[in-house]
Amino acid sequence: MYRRGGVADYHARMSETSVPVFRAAGTADIHAVVALVESAYRGDSGRRGWTTESDLLDGQRTDAAGVSALLGQPDSLVLLAERDGVLLACCHIERQGDAGYFGMFAVNPDLQMAGVGKALLAEAERVARDEWRCVAMRMTVIEQRAELIAWYERRGYQRTGEFRPFPYGDARFGIPLREDLRFEWMVKPLAGAVA
Template identity: 45%
Template sequence: MHLQFRTATPDDASQLQALVKSAYRGETSRQGWTTEADLVADDRIDVKGITAKITAPDGVVLMATDDDGALVACCEVVKRSADLAYFGLFAVDPRRQGGGLGRQVLNYTEDYCRRIWSVTKLEMNVIWTRDELISWYIRRGFRKTGKSKPFPYEELVNGAALRDDLYFDVLEKDLNTRTAASADAA
């Protein structure tokens, strides 16, 4: 599938929130492999939170649509320093997961960060229990940094965590090095 990419505007916030929630929370998320429904029972983010990310001066929310214009994936990137960007809020429609869309979005995002911001590293956070997801990122050139960040229990939206031992592993990728998986998809 050929994806079209664009930067989100505040008018997109509602549909983006619905996509993110469907990929991570609730029964719909169980159709894909990125679900966190057994870890957290909340909405992941609300429209106000998405709008804040869209309008942040140091970041963008990227949207990916299919040939029919349907929203199929999104992510957030934030420029943290001259050489580092943060990658998050990555969501692929759970009904379309497993077909290479995530890889396409990640490749586009990495290129965007190199081209627009000239950053050399991409950092992200993944809940430590998500071994399959962490392995997916490692196959795409990320590495565990050995650092962790606390889970934002106080920021949950319309729900609660189902575990009290959550935290994030910090992963990082050198954007100057292309992995075999990235080169194959290019």
């Protein structure tokens, strides 16, 4: 059932072939980015999509200060995907030497599995490869997120077997609901990159 004028109604009217428009976020976008990230990962709204972390973490995923800090960093870009002025998805990429780092990836839960996330990931890889001359894209994924790891593997990312501890006690990363969380590094070579 679609609600008139809501995101679900918008999704029902979207052309399957229309491509999102990508742009860099600015300070005017901070609150919309925070709302999108929180809706994709936390609470009941996050449970509508398949990317929820609600069974692993509680509390916030990000806040306005955190997004503002990302916007102010050199070699850092918060990338937005929009269609008709509606924010569909976002991610953060950062140049770290000859590799890009991909994170804060969020797609509106009502629009997941519509190809928006795949398109945004491809655009982030393009920026890292063509504009920053990165030879690889790296990321960390919570090890317990098997379905998300599988999604990235289908897009060419490889598990490295290297892990980073979860920052227990740092509320900026959420409130853990388990004691065994850790991040696994994943990497993808960016074909055609020129160092």
